[in-house]
Amino acid sequence: MSRRMLVSGLVLAVVAVLGFSAVPARAGEGDPWAAVVGPGFVRYIPGVDRWELGFKVVGDGWEQSIGGALTGLRVLVNGSPVQTVSWVDAPWGKVDGRLSQASVREVRQAALDELHGRAPSPVDLPHLERAALILEEVLAEVPPIVLTLQGMAGLAEGEYTLDVSLDFQVGARSLTLSEPLDVVVAAIPTAPGWFAGDYHMHSTYSDGTKSLITLTYDLGNAGYYIGYVTDHAASLISSGAFTSMTAAYPEACRTCSSTSTSMFPGVEIEIGHTVLGIWNGDGHCLGYGVASTSGLNDKYWGPQAGLDQINANNGTQSNSGIAHPAHPIYNWEDWTVLRYYGIELMSGPQTYFDVYAGHPSRWRSECARLQASSSSYKPSVRTGSDCHSTWQSYVTHVKLASDSIWFASDWAGRRALVDAALKAGKTTISRKGSLPYITADGYEVGSTYTKASGAAVSFTIYLKPAVTGTYNLYLYRDNLASTVWSKTSQALTAGTAYTWTTSYTYPGSNHYYWLYVSGADYGYTTPIYLRQ
Numbered sequence: 441m442s443r444r445m446l447v448s449g450l451v452l453a454v455v456a457v458l459g460f461s462a463v464p465a466r467a468g469e470g471d472p473w474a475a476v477v478g479p480g481f482v483r484y485i486p487g488v489d490r491w492e493l494g495f496k497v498v499g500d501g502w503e504q505s506i507g508g509a510l511t512g513l514r515v516l517v518n519g520s521p522v523q524t525v526s527w528v529d530a531p532w533g534k535v536d537g538r539l540s541q542a543s544v545r546e547v548r549q550a551a552l553d554e555l556h557g558r559a560p561s562p563v564d565l566p567h568l569e570r571a572a573l574i575l576e577e578v579l580a581e582v583p584p585i586v587l588t589l590q591g592m593a594g595l596a597e598g599e600y601t602l603d604v605s606l607d608f609q610v611g612a613r614s615l616t617l618s619e620p621l622d623v624v625v626a627a628i629p630t631a632p633g634w635f636a637g638d639y640h641m642h643s644t645y646s647d648g649t650k651s652l653i654t655l656t657y658d659l660g661n662a663g664y665y666i667g668y669v670t671d672h673a674a675s676l677i678s679s680g681a682f683t684s685m686t687a688a689y690p691e692a693c694r695t696c697s698s699t700s701t702s703m704f705p706g707v708e709i710e711i712g713h714t715v716l717g718i719w720n721g722d723g724h725c726l727g728y729g730v731a732s733t734s735g736l737n738d739k740y741w742g743p744q745a746g747l748d749q750i751n752a753n754n755g756t757q758s759n760s761g762i763a764h765p766a767h768p769i770y771n772w773e774d775w776t777v778l779r780y781y782g783i784e785l786m787s788g789p790q791t792y793f794d795v796y797a798g799h800p801s802r803w804r805s806e807c808a809r810l811q812a813s814s815s816s817y818k819p820s821v822r823t824g825s826d827c828h829s830t831w832q833s834y835v836t837h838v839k840l841a842s843d844s845i846w847f848a849s850d851w852a853g854r855r856a857l858v859d860a861a862l863k864a865g866k867t868t869i870s871r872k873g874s875l876p877y878i879t880a881d882g883y884e885v886g887s888t889y890t891k892a893s894g895a896a897v898s899f900t901i902y903l904k905p906a907v908t909g910t911y912n913l914y915l916y917r918d919n920l921a922s923t924v925w926s927k928t929s930q931a932l933t934a935g936t937a938y939t940w941t942t943s944y945t946y947p948g949s950n951h952y953y954w955l956y957v958s959g960a961d962y963g964y965t966t967p968i969y970l971r972q
């Protein structure tokens with residue numbers, strides 16, 4: 441097994457082009473500069489020959505409409521060149537004064553540090569995250585430069601460092617931008633009853649660039665069992681593709697599916713309100729287990745009404761979630777809603793994953809706000825690539841009754857099992873694929889049960905890491921109110937199951953308990969709720 445080489449003194453992916461006479465800076469905007477932003481981390485199962493990697497370039501201060509032509513590139517895997525690389529070029533994102541080169545440099549360095557287990561300090565995180573949201577907004581404005589690497593099937597299971605250098609020609613000037621990338625070649629960690637999925641993606645049924653067949657192929661190559669496609673309701677409604685479970689969209693999902701990777705039809709709807717006849721968007725919600733797009737109009741419902749429409753769409757199976765609560769543009773605005781089942785803590789091109797970062801912070805406060813309703817509705821942890829053309833490595837693991845029930849069920853049955861797990865909050869998530877979970881007195885994540893004050897609670901803490909490295913684990917009570925148990929600086933090996941137990945005296949009243957993992961990977965579990 442080849443080990444990932446530690447990237448010491450990371451090459452900063454930001455290049456200033458000083459004294460550049462051929463393409464002078466515009467007055468008052470300083471020297472032209474450009475930076476490349478890569479995915480940081482990707483995962484393939486062993487034997488995948490073709491790797492597709494997306495990179496975006498942003499820059500500012502260039503005179504003409506910005507955009508260098510990509511003229512060449514080099515990719516090294518653990519120092520050895522990859523022979524067959526092809527690419528599709530794309531325009532550069534124009535920062536247009538929204539961020540300085542120094543801030544982009546700072547945000548990217550902190551992101552790469554976090555990727556390697558060194559989180560920003562809580563003091564630095566707020567300003568880093570503000571700048572990261574602006575950078576994410578710029579990145580969202582351009583498609584990725586897509587690199588296709590071939591001949592990768594021979595790589596053994598393990599962790600690799602890729603060094604990617606992109607050569608550009610801008611006018612008379614050439615410049616090279618570099619970016620490191622970690623790749624793990626391995627299956628997603630699993631345990632009995634746990635199934636890995638991506639719960640937010642877009643296909644050609646709305647504004648995604650990939651067909652359902654391609655999405656299924658990509659998910660299979662990354663080791664996911666479950667792909668919940670969440671195309672935009674407006675597109676599905678206007679095309680009539682999801683008028684019933686026998687319409688084109690669910691049928692296409694069913695046709696693509698196998699027990700290795702199953703695609704399920706979901707929906708994303710924009711909720712909001714109107715002021716003087718003008719629509720104001722208040723965020724996006726996701727619908728799982730729905731039987732059609734009937735009543736799921738886009739840009740029509742208010743926040744709770746939209747969630748309720750999803751919840752009521754298909755008997756006891758349909759269930760709603762909140763997408764990207766702290767998105768730079770499509771953030772969720774109404775934090776008085778009561779009836780929903782999940783919330784994304786990792787979504788789209790997110791920069792930070794720390795417990796103090798935007799999405800996890802919102803989730804923590806939602807857990808506190810909604811704790812009384814935990815036996816029916818709860819903000820269970822979710823992730824989603826929000827894939828329109830490129831993937832993220834995030835994994836939502838759902839717990840089913842057993843492995844065999846998945847393999848014994850037909851497509852509709854497998855979807856029903858997943859929907860039931862989502863509604864029950866039997867979820868745990870990670871950035872790179874690690875599987876963290878806890879039980880309390882044998883109760884699983886998402887459970888609510890009664891306990892006498894002063895009685896002993898027996899917690900089991902479990903982690904199967906996706907990557908080898910140093911991990912920190914914290915079993916928290918409520919919204920960081922206290923640390924019930926922790927293990928820091930644990931050197932753990934990818935693919936190995938680790939278990940710890942602790943006995944805890946229940947203090948009475950109502951509380952909830954959840955596991956947070958940081959370091960080589962980030963992970964969160966849905967809480968277990970205790971009532972006196």
Ligand SMILES: [Zn+2]
Nearest residue numbers: 640642708826
């Ligand atoms: Zn989406």
